[in-house]
Structures are given as structure tokens and as C-alpha cells.
Amino acid sequence: MNDLALAAKTEAALKPKISAKGVDVYYADNHAIKNVDVNILDKTVTAFIGPSGCGKSTFLRCLNRMNDTIDIARIEGEILLDGEDIYDPKVDPVQLRAKVGMVFQKPNPFPKSIFDNVSYGPRIHGMARNKAELEEIVESALRRAALWDEVKDRLLAPGTGLSGGQQQRLCIARAVATAPEVLLMDEPCSALDPIATAQIEELIDELRQNYSLVIVTHSMQQAARVSQKTAFFHLGNLVEYGETGHIFTNPEDSRTEAYITGRIG
Amino acid sequence: MNEHHIQSAFDRDLEDIQAMIMKMGGMVEAAIHDATRSLVKRDEELAAQVRAADSQIDALEEEINEAAARLIALRAPAASDLRTVLTVIKVSSNLERCGDYAKNLAKRTSVLVQMNTIEGAAKSIRRMAREVAGMLKDVLDAYVQRDVELAEDVRMRDHEVDQMYNALFREFLTHMMEDPRNITSCMHLHFIAKNIERTGDHITSIAEQVIYLVTGEYPEESRPKGDRTSFDPKVGGSE
Amino acid sequence: MTDIAMPGAPRKGSLLVRDARTARRNAAEARFRTYGLIAVLLGLLALVVLVVSIIGNGASAFRQSYVTVPVTLLEEKLDKSGTRDPAVMAKVSTFGYAPLIAAGVQDAMDAAGIEIEGLSTKGAGGIVSKDAPAQLRDFVLSNPGLLGQTVDFTFLASGRIDGYFKGRVTAQTAALDKNVSPEQLLLADALKEAGALETRFNWSFITAPDASDQRPEAAGLGVAILGSFYMMLVVLALALPIGVAASIYLEEFAPKNRITDVIEVNISNLAAVPSIVFGILGLAIFINFAGLPQSAPIVGGLVLTLMTLPRIIIPSRAALQAVPPSIREAALGVGASKMQTVFHHVLPLAAPGILTGLIIGLGQALGETAPLLLIGMVAFVREYPSPPIDGIFDPATALPVQIFNWTQRSDPAFVERASGAIIVLLIFLLIMNLTAILLRRRFERRW
Numbered sequence: 001m002n003d004l005a006l007a008a009k010t011e012a013a014l015k016p017k018i019s020a021k022g023v024d025v026y027y028a029d030n031h032a033i034k035n036v037d038v039n040i041l042d043k044t045v046t047a048f049i050g051p052s053g054c055g056k057s058t059f060l061r062c063l064n065r066m067n068d069t070i071d072i073a074r075i076e077g078e079i080l081l082d083g084e085d086i087y088d089p090k091v092d093p094v095q096l097r098a099k100v101g102m103v104f105q106k107p108n109p110f111p112k113s114i115f116d117n118v119s120y121g122p123r124i125h126g127m128a129r130n131k132a133e134l135e136e137i138v139e140s141a142l143r144r145a146a147l148w149d150e151v152k153d154r155l156l157a158p159g160t161g162l163s164g165g166q167q168q169r170l171c172i173a174r175a176v177a178t179a180p181e182v183l184l185m186d187e188p189c190s191a192l193d194p195i196a197t198a199q200i201e202e203l204i205d206e207l208r209q210n211y212s213l214v215i216v217t218h219s220m221q222q223a224a225r226v227s228q229k230t231a232f233f234h235l236g237n238l239v240e241y242g243e244t245g246h247i248f249t250n251p252e253d254s255r256t257e258a259y260i261t262g263r264i265g
Numbered sequence: 266m267n268e269h270h271i272q273s274a275f276d277r278d279l280e281d282i283q284a285m286i287m288k289m290g291g292m293v294e295a296a297i298h299d300a301t302r303s304l305v306k307r308d309e310e311l312a313a314q315v316r317a318a319d320s321q322i323d324a325l326e327e328e329i330n331e332a333a334a335r336l337i338a339l340r341a342p343a344a345s346d347l348r349t350v351l352t353v354i355k356v357s358s359n360l361e362r363c364g365d366y367a368k369n370l371a372k373r374t375s376v377l378v379q380m381n382t383i384e385g386a387a388k389s390i391r392r393m394a395r396e397v398a399g400m401l402k403d404v405l406d407a408y409v410q411r412d413v414e415l416a417e418d419v420r421m422r423d424h425e426v427d428q429m430y431n432a433l434f435r436e437f438l439t440h441m442m443e444d445p446r447n448i449t450s451c452m453h454l455h456f457i458a459k460n461i462e463r464t465g466d467h468i469t470s471i472a473e474q475v476i477y478l479v480t481g482e483y484p485e486e487s488r489p490k491g492d493r494t495s496f497d498p499k500v501g502g503s504e
Numbered sequence: 505m506t507d508i509a510m511p512g513a514p515r516k517g518s519l520l521v522r523d524a525r526t527a528r529r530n531a532a533e534a535r536f537r538t539y540g541l542i543a544v545l546l547g548l549l550a551l552v553v554l555v556v557s558i559i560g561n562g563a564s565a566f567r568q569s570y571v572t573v574p575v576t577l578l579e580e581k582l583d584k585s586g587t588r589d590p591a592v593m594a595k596v597s598t599f600g601y602a603p604l605i606a607a608g609v610q611d612a613m614d615a616a617g618i619e620i621e622g623l624s625t626k627g628a629g630g631i632v633s634k635d636a637p638a639q640l641r642d643f644v645l646s647n648p649g650l651l652g653q654t655v656d657f658t659f660l661a662s663g664r665i666d667g668y669f670k671g672r673v674t675a676q677t678a679a680l681d682k683n684v685s686p687e688q689l690l691l692a693d694a695l696k697e698a699g700a701l702e703t704r705f706n707w708s709f710i711t712a713p714d715a716s717d718q719r720p721e722a723a724g725l726g727v728a729i730l731g732s733f734y735m736m737l738v739v740l741a742l743a744l745p746i747g748v749a750a751s752i753y754l755e756e757f758a759p760k761n762r763i764t765d766v767i768e769v770n771i772s773n774l775a776a777v778p779s780i781v782f783g784i785l786g787l788a789i790f791i792n793f794a795g796l797p798q799s800a801p802i803v804g805g806l807v808l809t810l811m812t813l814p815r816i817i818i819p820s821r822a823a824l825q826a827v828p829p830s831i832r833e834a835a836l837g838v839g840a841s842k843m844q845t846v847f848h849h850v851l852p853l854a855a856p857g858i859l860t861g862l863i864i865g866l867g868q869a870l871g872e873t874a875p876l877l878l879i880g881m882v883a884f885v886r887e888y889p890s891p892p893i894d895g896i897f898d899p900a901t902a903l904p905v906q907i908f909n910w911t912q913r914s915d916p917a918f919v920e921r922a923s924g925a926i927i928v929l930l931i932f933l934l935i936m937n938l939t940a941i942l943l944r945r946r947f948e949r950r951w
Contacts, residue, residue, distance in 0.1 A: 199271055201271075202271050205272065205274050221341050225272060225275070244339065245338070245339060248335075249334055
């Protein structure tokens with residue numbers, strides 16, 4: 001590693017893309033997230049791992065306020081995106097979600113054409129002035145999602161007719177089309193076969209050039225493969241957060257060690 | 266390795282780790298070469314350089330092991346990928362030993378410089394070292410090209426090194442019996458020869474790793490053993 | 505209790521031998537299947553009996569006997585002044601026309617050489633429907649130029665004669681019946697032989713308005729069908745937007761709290777309220793309080809809307825619920841607002857379900873009788889309502905009410921009419937349900 005890269009890295013470490021401070025989440029009386037502090041870096045893949053019900057998905061959904069749609073969820077603490085509090089009353093979650101895109105566990109394309117799926121976001125956000133611009137956005141989003149070559153001849157075919165892996169890439173393209181800065185992925189490969197999973201992981205690695213990615217995964221191997229930073233959640237606590245290689249070869253916390261070696265579920 | 270992994274980062278990691286092996290191999294080759302030259306030329310300065318360079322080899326070995334551990338932890342390699350990583354670990358340890366022998370040779374050179382020269386011994390040792398360095402070069406080529414035949418060839422050539430060592434062993438015995446003042450330098454020279462012979466053994470081991478890497482099986486133990494000294498009843502068990 | 509298989513102990517015995525327990529279990533399953541099959545067959549049998557009896561009774565309502573009579577339009581009877589002034593001619597009532605028809609029948613008999621003992625000319629005229637003079641009068645008043653000529657008319661045969669050809673009336677019953685005589689039956693036979701009397705498909709059953717008790721052969725469903733149609737228009741116009749809006753609000757926007765819980769429970773309760781209660785409500789509110797006209801489709805439509813609303817809201821909510829949450833998340837995830845999410849993604853997916861619920865709700869409303877009785881739609885209405893929208897304020901009846909009405913009349917010919925009307929109603933319901941099924945098939949998407 002040369003000095004320049006080191007310097008760039010240090011600077012990036014100083015200026016996190018998302019910075020959570022003392023975040024607590026309650027579902028009615030259930031304390032789901034307990035005082036979590038974490039800094040998520042730009043142009044980095046950050047993986048959230050942990051046993052089921054440890055709060056990793058909940059915390060992920062706090063980052064674009066998807067928890068707002070759940071009546072009983074309550075969040076305390078502060079989450080800053082580029083230094084701005086996303087839970088400020090002045091922030092419209094709709095605007096936030098255009099900046100912080102999300103890809104879900106099960107591929108969930110709209111039951112519309114491939115083109116309509118990708119163009120929906122840009123259309124409702126008024127990102128294109130005319131049809132040509134819209135087509136351009138759709139093509140670039142599909143290219144980014146490594147799907148263009150597979151679907152360019154059938155953009156008007158229904159998105160639900162694609163294979164599972166293609167559908168998930170379509171969902172990624174749809175998220176990318178709104179030009180977000182952060183992409184949240186909630187177990188994006190759990191419904192996919194190993195080859196499709198590998199393709200998505202490769203895609204995630206490429207997307208890292210332009211976005212800050214946060215991925216929740218049940219598969220420790222997946223976290224190991226795709227991420228540069230890993231956060232281990234357990235019972236609502238952020239137990240350990242650090243360099244992925246470090247976490248997987250020499251974790252600091254005994255609970256992390258127990259989890260990644262398969263000693264606690 | 267015709268096909269690429271879907272995850273290109275995996276390919277990069279595998280390539281990186283093997284590139285480190287090649288770099289290490291090159292350093293060890295140079296160390297053997299330089300150490301031998303320092304012995305022949307009685308060049309104390311060069312010997313000192315070789316000794317200093319060994320710490321770099323050791324550091325590289327550590328780096329390779331760390332990278333291999335990381336690769337296993339993060340990528341869960343299987344089949345040929347797993348063999349690649351396993352052989353990388355073993356080969357790096359073999360190379361590290363070879364580096365140590367070269368360093369030892371350089372160390373003894375510094376001592377030998379102070380003593381009488383033994384006629385022809387340095388040249389014999391240089392011949393032997395050349396042979397070993399050639400084997401190292403070939404085995405590294407075999408490793409890069411996944412060439413089983415070349416690896417098998419290297420493995421067989423160890424026999425010649427063993428025979429050279431046997432010849433030297435008798436030569437040193439003769440020198441020592443002729444004149445007891447030669448004993449110290451002959452002992453040193455004998456250790457050098459022995460170390461070069463051991464280097465050959467490690468290279469053979471690397472060749473076996475190459476065969477395992479490609480075929481998934483270790484070659485059967487049918488290699489001709491040239492070092493008979495340990496079986497000579499007159500000499501007794503040396504090792 | 506010695507051979508209890510301890511957990512963990514390997515199971516013994518060959519797979520090829522069925523043990524007693526398995527045999528009992530299989531027997532129980534076979535018995536249950538038989539019960540189920542019997543239940544289904546009983547249901548089918550009931551359906552078949554119902555359909556057969558209705559069709560058996562009602563199919564003949566679609567065919568009717570007609571008599572072709574050469575009527576000489578005598579000028580001295582119909583236009584004594586000779587002025588052809590419609591106002592003057594209109595003074596001649598249907599009683600003035602009846603003898604002409606009787607004479608026409610007599611002429612037809614003479615032409616065919618039919619002679620029946622003991623049958624007067626008036627008696628011969630009795631085989632033609634009592635509706636015929638009115639039909640003739642209407643024709644003459646609109647075509648005064650044909651006065652003095654002899655024109656061939658096709659009149660409905662009287663209900664008894666028609667019944668004779670349908671097997672309802674025999675010579676024995678005719679002897680006891682003051683409305684028909686055995687001689688008239690003989691005449692009818694003879695005329696049929698001569699080709700002057702025939703039985704054919706009867707469009708007027710569907711298009712004509714209701715007729716009085718004495719003229720079952722002329723009674724039709726026209727006003728009832730129009731009335732039902734107008735009511736359905738009202739129900740559609742009100743229940744669709746209100747029902748869909750309510751279900752979308754409750755399902756997608758309403759906070760989940762005690763108030764919405766109460767509303768939800770009450771919607772379900774409303775669906776279970778007996779329909780006659782809605783009739784009382786309609787009578788009290790729409791007619792007595794709001795002063796809307798009685799017997800009008802608007803009131804019927806309003807009452808049926810009230811009754812149908814919960815039945816539309818419940819399936820609509822179910823359809824909205826059935827849209828997978830992943831679609832909502834997907835839309836919210838790309839930054840769509842709540843309303844965009846609902847209208848761009850959720851509603852289109854729920855539309856087939858909502859439409860199906862709507863059509864089934866409309867079908868139920870179409871078949872509903874009780875509330876309509878209370879708001880006066882059971883009245884005898886001979887005038888067609890005017891075209892919409894004015895028509896929804898005109899008096900009309902409805903199909904199920906017409907059926908109810910006819911079953912209460914004394915003339916047995918109305919039994920046939922009522923069954924025929926049931927067939928018409930069933931056909932409408934069948935069409936609506938088929939539409940619902942087709943919509944569901946056509947638009948239902950998989951995700």
C-alpha cells in the first residue's frame with residue numbers, strides 16, 4: 001500500500017458516509033437495538049452479520065427510515081448521512097430513500113416490464129426531461145447492474161419473467177437508477193442459488209467503486225467474500241466492528257469468535 | 266485455471282498470493298546464487314548482504330501465510346483453489362528453509378575466509394549449488410505453468426545432487442585424513458554441502474507439491490535416494 | 505403395555521406388512537372420503553332438481569301462442585264521422601274493437617271451413633287475448649288510412665288457449681272454467697290445423713311491461729329489467745368509489761388503533777345485517793325524511809348500495825392485503841410516496857380482486873328482494889321509466905320483486921311467468937359471475 005492510498009484511506013476513515021451515534025430502536029416494548037455507534041465509510045462494502053433476531057436488519061432499515069412504515073417502531077439517537085441527521089423533522093423520508101436505496105431479501109420486481117421497473121424511480125423523482133433521457137438512465141442502470149446484455153432485447157418483457165438472480169439484479173438496477181449514494185441490501189442473496197449469488201457478489205464488488213454499500217447477510221462466508229468492513233450484532237448490541245479480514249481471522253470479542261466459528265447460533 | 270471465478274476478487278486474491286510465492290522463489294534463488302559466489306570469491310561483504318536479505322525472505326513467508334489464512338477465512342476455497350492455497354503455505358515454508366540454508370552458507374563463508382583454502386572444494390560446492398539453483402528455477406517454472414512433467418523431472422534430478430554430495434563427503438574425508446589442520450574448514454565445507462543437499466530435498470518437496478496441486482495426489486515414494494552416507498556402516502548415522 | 509417402542513429404539517417389522525394401526529387409519533380416511541363425496545353429490549342433486557324444476561316450469565314462458573286474424577276495419581264502427589280525425593277516432597274505446605276481432609276470427613273460421621257447434625261469434629273471439637283490442641286500437645289510430653280494409657293481424661292467444669297448448673288446460677278443466685269453453689279449445693285445435701294459430705318465441709316476455717291479472721299472456725319483464733338495470737347503475741356509481749376508497753384508506757393509510765378496530769368490526773357486522781333492515785332504513789331516511797319518490801330505482805339503488813358496501817369493502821380489503829408487502833417495500837425503497845405506492849403498484853395488483861368483489865356484490869344486490877318491497881318497488885308499473893338519468897326517479901320494479909309479485913297472482917299462467925323470470929334473473933347472475941371469473945383469470949398476476 002503506497003502512501004497516497006494510505007492517506008486517502010485515512011481521510012475516508014475520518015469522514016464517514018453514515019454515522020450512527022447512540023441508536024436505540026424499540027418495537028413496542030422490545031428493545032431491538034441497544035446504543036449502537038457505527039461509522040459507515042464511502043466506497044466500501046460494510047457487512048452486518050449476526051444470529052437471527054440480533055437486530056442487523058432492523059438497524060439497516062433505520063438507515064433509510066424504512067422502519068417509519070411500522071407503527072410500533074420507535075428510534076432514538078442520531079443517524080447522520082454526510083453530517084445531516086436523517087431523523088430531523090425537516091427530512092422527508094421519500095427524499096432520503098432516493099439517496100439511500102434499498103434492495104430486499106426476496107427479489108421483488110414490480111409486475112411490470114423491465115423498462116418500467118427501472119424507470120419507475122427516475123420517473124417519480126423527475127430525473128429525466130424526456131423519453132430519450134429516461135432510456136439513457138435505464139440503460140446505464142442496467143449496465144451497472146450487469147444485466148444490460150441479458151435483457152437489452154426484451155426491455156418490454158415483464159420483470160417477473162426473469163430468473164431469480166436476474167430479478168435481483170433488476171432490483172439493484174432499479175435502486176441504482178435513482179442515483180443513490182448509499183445502497184442498503186437486506187440479505188440480497190438468501191433466495192438465490194450459488195451461481196446467482198456469486199454474480200450478485202461480483203456486482204456488489206463492482207458497485208463499491210461508486211457507492212457506499214451496506215449488506216445484511218446470514219451467510220458469514222458472504223460477508224467474508226464481499227465486505228471490507230464487518231459489524232457483528234448480537235442481541236441488539238454491536239459487538240464488534242472492524243476490518244473484515246481481521247474479524248474473520250482474529251476477532252477481538254469472544255462472542256464474535258464463537259459466532260463465526262459456529263459455536264453460537 | 267482456464268476459467269475465471271465469477272467473483273473476480275477471488276481471482277485477484279489467488280493471483281496475488283501466487284505472485285508472492287514467485288517473488289519469494291526469486292529471492293531464494295538469488296540468495297543461493299550470491300551465497301555461493303561469496304564462498305568462491307571469498308567475498309565477505311556479499312556474504313553479509315545475503316545474511317541481511319534473509320530477514321526479507323522470512324518476512325515474505327509470514328506475509329504469505331497471513332494472506333493464505335485470510336484467503337481461507339474469507340473465501341472458503343474448495344478443490345483446486347484449496348490445493349492452491351495449501352501448496353502455497355507449504356511451498357513458502359520450503360522456500361523459507363532454503364533461504365535459511367543460503368544464509369547459513371553465507372555465515373560459514375565469513376568463517377571460512379579466515380582459514381586455509383581447500384583445493385577444488387569451493388568449485389565442487391559451486392557446481393552443486395548451481396545444480397540446486399537450476400532445480401529451483403525449474404520447479405518454480407513448473408509451479409507457474411502447472412507442469413507435472415517438469416516437476417517430476419526436478420524430483421528425479423535430486424538424485425544427482427545427492428551423488429555430488431556423496432562425492433564431496435568422501436573428498437572431505439580424504440582431506441581431513443591427509444592433514445588434521447584441514448578439519449575445521451572441511452567440517453564447515455561439509456555442512457555447507459549438506460545444507461545444499463537439504464535445499465535440494467526441499468526443492469523436491471516443492472516439486473511434489475506441484476504434482477499434488479495439479480493432480481490432487483502426492484507422487485508415490487519411488488524416488489531414487491542418492492545420499493547413502495547415512496547407511497554407510499563405517500561412518501555411522503549422521504542424521 | 506409391555507411393547508412400548510421407546511424413542512430411539514429402531515422400528516421393527518416389514519414394510520410389506522400393513523400393521524393394524526395403518527389399516528385403521530386408511531379405513532378412516534376412506535370413510536371420510538365417502539362422506540365428502542356423498543355431501544357433494546347431495547349438493548349437486550339439489551342444484552339439478554332446482555334447475556330442472558325452474559326450467560321445466562319456466563322455459564315455456566318464452567314461447568307463446570299467436571293467432572293470425574284477418575280483421576276488417578269497418579269504417580262505420582271506428583270512424584262514424586268519416587273525418588279521420590284522430591281525436592274523434594280516439595273516442596272509440598277498446599270495447600268498440602273487440603267485436604271486430606271476434607268477427608275476424610269468425611271470418612278465419614269460415615275461410616278455413618271450420619264449424620263448431622255451440623260456439624258464438626263472441627265466444628270465438630274469446631280465444632284471442634284481451635290485450636288484442638288495445639293493440640288493434642293503437643294500430644288503427646296510428647294508421648287511419650287503412651280504415652275500411654281488411655288487414656291480417658297476429659294477436660296473442662288468450663292465456664287459457666296458450667295454456668291448452670302447453671298442457672295446463674284440458675277439455676275437463678275448461679268445462680269448469682268460465683274463462684274458456686271446450687268449444688274454444690276445439691276451435692283452437694282447428695285453427696292450428698289451418699295454420700292460423702301458432703306457437704313461437706316470445707320476445708315480448710322480455711321487453712313488454714307487466715300486465716293485469718286477467719291477461720297473463722301479455723305480461724313481460726321489460727320494466728323490471730330496466731328498473732333493475734337502473735338500480736345497478738346507481739349501486740355501481742356509489743358503491744365502487746365509496747367502497748374502494750374506504751378499503752384503501754382502512755388498509756393502507758388508517759392508523760391501527762381502537763377507532764379503526766371498531767370501524768372494522770362494524771363493517772363486518774353490517775355485512776351480516778338482514779337486508780330487510782336496510783329496507784326499513786331506506787323507507788325511513790330516503791322516502792320519509794329525504795322525500796325521494798317511492799318505487800323509484802334511485803331509492804332502491806341507495807338502499808342496495810348501503811347493503812352492498814360492506815360486501816365490497818371486505819373483499820377489496822382482502823385483495824389489498826393479498827398484495828405482497830414486498831411490492832410496497834420495493835416502491836417505498838425507490839422513494840415513492842405512500843400514495844404513489846398505493847396507486848401505482850398496490851391498486852393495479854388488487855384491481856382484479858376488487859372488481860370480482862364488486863361484481864359479486866352487484867350480483868347479490870340484483871337478486872335482493874326484501875328491502876325493495878319496503879320502499880314500494882313492488883307496485884304495478886306499466887310505464888317504462890325514461891332513459892337515465894331522469895329514469896332513475898321514475899317508478900319501476902325490479903326483477904326479483906316482479907317474480908315475487910307474479911307468484912302471488914291467482915292465474916296459474918303466472919306460475920310459468922314467474923319461473924321464466926327466475927330464469928332471466930339467473931342468466932343475468934350467471935353472466936355477472938362469469939365476468940368476475942374472467943376478470944380474475946385475465947388480470948390476476950403472479951408475483
